[in-house]
Amino acid sequence: MINSPRKTPIKESYNKRFISIDSFKGFIILIMVFVNSLSLYDNIPSWTKHAPDYGLTYVDFIAPFFIFIMALNFKLSFNKRIQTSTPFSVYIHFLKRYLIIFAIGIILTLRLEPNIFEIRWGILQVLAIAGLMLLLLIKIKTYIRLLISITFLIIHQYFLTSSLGEVIFNSIEGGFFSSLSWGGMIILSSVICDQFQKSNMSYFFIGGGILLIIIGLITSNIWGFSRFRITLPFVLLTVGTSSIFFYIFYYIIEVKLSDSHLSQKENFLSISGKNSFLLFIIHLFVINIVYFFLPSNSLANLVFIYGYIHVVLIWVFSYLIFKAEIVIII
8 A cells, every 4th residue: 555645754665666657757758749749740730839939838848747757766766776786886877877868869860861960969868968967966955956956047048148049949959058957957856856755745846836837937027938948937837837747646646546456556647657768769760650651731630630549559559568567767
């Protein structure tokens, strides 16, 4: 039986598996598959695409959601390993993990054409650099990490007001210079995640989330929300929203259903969350294959149907590998 946050010892929580975490990851990956399936097509309505510059759509929240849960997973995995291994071996393990993710990102974004060899930036490189930044700071006190994250976000916001601003905007995922903002995002997420399974968890995940949203809304009057520029208000708003959304998953599955066997059983979403990285890679290949056959000017209804089918196929694949007890972890 899964106990409430007030009754679960902290060290025990490191070794437990939380269905809510996999469920949240599954939710993110399935939404990601859908929106990425539509992203290459011209006739898709603007509400289901990234905002072109300043502004927000639901699509702009997907990467921050993933980074938030990445911070929580990192905290639990790091603390679990540090109990049974030497600090050096633990750091080497995570260093290798993020270098592998970075290398996979480089391979997937290579541009290879006759007389052209171009190495490009991408979301996996963003996740890898953010993970490495958190790895360097994970043992630092929470309030110091908070100060560092805010400092990173302020410095990046300053970059946006300089000549680097347009370079960042025109680069994929903001390019290398936006590592400060993505790093600030995962470090800020880790500040909230430090309170996971503690007695004051709801104050940080809900109260802290609301506070970040309010500050994000206030500062947006100065700097605006921009996913492509990764502005300070965008980071604050999305981290706050991620925190609240995850807590809803956690509260329903781990608290409200704690006296039910359902809290310990896999569900529709958690099945996909168990192999989220593998599903992410596979869906990219599917998107590129389909693009050869489905032109960019296809009717919106046809593209939506393709998006729904893609989600179903990814879920079916995740179910099959779940039944085969295959879990691929980097």
